Amino acid sequence: MQDQLISRLQQQDRLVIGDLYTAYGDALFGVVLRIVQSRELAEQVLQDTFLKVWRNGASYDASKGRLFTWLLNIARNTAIDATRTAYFQHYRKTDPLDNLAYSAGGDALNPDHIGVQEVVNRLEEKYQVLINLIYFKGYTQEEVAQEVGIPLGTVKTRLRYAMVELRKIFGENYTALLVLSAVLGDLS
Amino acid sequence: MDLQSFIQSGLLESYVLGQATAEERSLVERMLIQHPEARTELAAIEQAVEGYTKAMGTPPPAWMKGRILDQIAQLPEPSAPPVPKSAVPLRTFQLLAVLLLLLSAFLWNRNSQVLDESTKQKVALDNCTRSTQSKEKLFAMFQDTNTQIVRVKGLQGVTGNAMVYSNAKLQQVLLNTQSIPPVSRQGIYYQCWAIVGGIPTSMGMIHLEATDGWQILPYVERATNYAISAEDSPEGNPAPTTVLMMSDAI
Numbered sequence: 152m153q154d155q156l157i158s159r160l161q162q163q164d165r166l167v168i169g170d171l172y173t174a175y176g177d178a179l180f181g182v183v184l185r186i187v188q189s190r191e192l193a194e195q196v197l198q199d200t201f202l203k204v205w206r207n208g209a210s211y212d213a214s215k216g217r218l219f220t221w222l223l224n225i226a227r228n229t230a231i232d233a234t235r236t237a238y239f240q241h242y243r244k245t246d247p248l249d250n251l252a253y254s255a256g257g258d259a260l261n262p263d264h265i266g267v268q269e270v271v272n273r274l275e276e277k278y279q280v281l282i283n284l285i286y287f288k289g290y291t292q293e294e295v296a297q298e299v300g301i302p303l304g305t306v307k308t309r310l311r312y313a314m315v316e317l318r319k320i321f322g323e324n325y326t327a328l329l330v331l332s333a334v335l336g337d338l339s
Numbered sequence: 340m341d342l343q344s345f346i347q348s349g350l351l352e353s354y355v356l357g358q359a360t361a362e363e364r365s366l367v368e369r370m371l372i373q374h375p376e377a378r379t380e381l382a383a384i385e386q387a388v389e390g391y392t393k394a395m396g397t398p399p400p401a402w403m404k405g406r407i408l409d410q411i412a413q414l415p416e417p418s419a420p421p422v423p424k425s426a427v428p429l430r431t432f433q434l435l436a437v438l439l440l441l442l443s444a445f446l447w448n449r450n451s452q453v454l455d456e457s458t459k460q461k462v463a464l465d466n467c468t469r470s471t472q473s474k475e476k477l478f479a480m481f482q483d484t485n486t487q488i489v490r491v492k493g494l495q496g497v498t499g500n501a502m503v504y505s506n507a508k509l510q511q512v513l514l515n516t517q518s519i520p521p522v523s524r525q526g527i528y529y530q531c532w533a534i535v536g537g538i539p540t541s542m543g544m545i546h547l548e549a550t551d552g553w554q555i556l557p558y559v560e561r562a563t564n565y566a567i568s569a570e571d572s573p574e575g576n577p578a579p580t581t582v583l584m585m586s587d588a589i
Contacts, residue, residue, distance in 0.1 A: 163416075165408070168407060169408055172403075178396040182392050194403065215371070219389045223392060229482070232482050236483065291358055318383060323383075
């Protein structure tokens with residue numbers, strides 16, 4: 152199924168976008184929302200993301216990483232770029248109330264979800280900071296080094312440790328856990 | 340670099356999060372080709388990132404999917420489109436072509452009528468092309484850090500705003516017409532102006548029926564304000580008759 156999606160994407164089949172949206176739309180919207188902190192802008196960014204996905208479909212190379220990673224980085228880059236534009240600066244001035252609603256946990260918005268923020272908060276603060284700067288703000292390793300005041304080499308190894316911790320929570324076992332809780336949910 | 344140092348280095352993590360430098364990406368890709376263990380490690384990192392991202396998933400609004408598919412349907416093919424196979428047999432096509440030529444020759448002899456026809460068709464085609472082009476330009480403008488946003492406000496008694504997106508680097512101006520009030524009566528047309536050194540320079544007529552409310556306008560250097568006026572002619576006037584909307588100084 153994944154192979155089919157990939158080959159249709161690489162051939163720039165227009166309809167594959169519908170299937171990708173169904174499979175990944177929620178996930179991509181969630182991260183975009185948390186990056187741009189505004190529903191209206193997130194909607195614009197998500198549309199833009201899928202257009203880019205379609206336009207650049209031929210350049211996706213499966214040997215370099217999974218499809219989701221490729222989609223995610225297009226979404227993240229589009230969202231991060233949007234926060235650096237005049238439009239965003241203008242928008243934030245005119246609609247300040249929207250800003251605080253979306254944190255990385257977003258529990259208020261998605262009561263059904265396992266509290267992501269709660270879970271991530273269990274990570275040591277230095278890992279949380281790193282994830283926030285790199286994942287949500289698109290800081291380069293250099294920029295992180297400057298911001299946090301640590302050597303570049305430390306940024307790289309700390310990222311390694313942060314991801315190892317994240318893997319303990321969200322790795323293979325997590326997916327199995329989701330499936331299990333869905334099944335148990337149906338039974339009760 | 341030996342495999343274990345590579346795996347411990349954080350380079351794979353940087354790579355997954357899109358923060359590896361070009362040199363680092365080359366290294367990672369080489370290691371991935373050479374070492375199955377590196378590929379396994381990459382997959383595990385990607386899986387965790389996917390799990391984390393899905394955990395914060397939020398459903399977009401219900402209209403989004405249809406809107407995206409519609410937009411894609413309207414965009415041109417990304418590469419040169421294949422020559423379409425004609426559904427019409429060649430003989431018939433040739434006959435039609437000859438008939439068409441004769442018809443055109445006949446029509447060309449009737450000057451003013453022909454000019455009206457071909458002008459109308461050209462305008463229709465232009466509008467179609469413009470709509471597609473303006474969407475692409477719109478996305479480019481939103482993402483460019485040099486884009487300035489100017490609010491053209493209704494003056495006394497005129498409620499409404501027009502948003503002008505201007506980018507000196509891209510030499511483009513986009514006008515959002517959605518909040519411009521409709522004309523007060525038939526026979527009134529809106530014209531857009533850039534004020535340069537105190538003198539209004541016409542940027543053209545505003546087409547309120549433009550799809551989605553977006554219109555591409557020419558870029559004018561050194562504009563200090565934008566204005567919208569009401570005119571009595573569809574081709575506008577060399578100077579504004581009644582200024583209805585004006586921006587603050589840019």
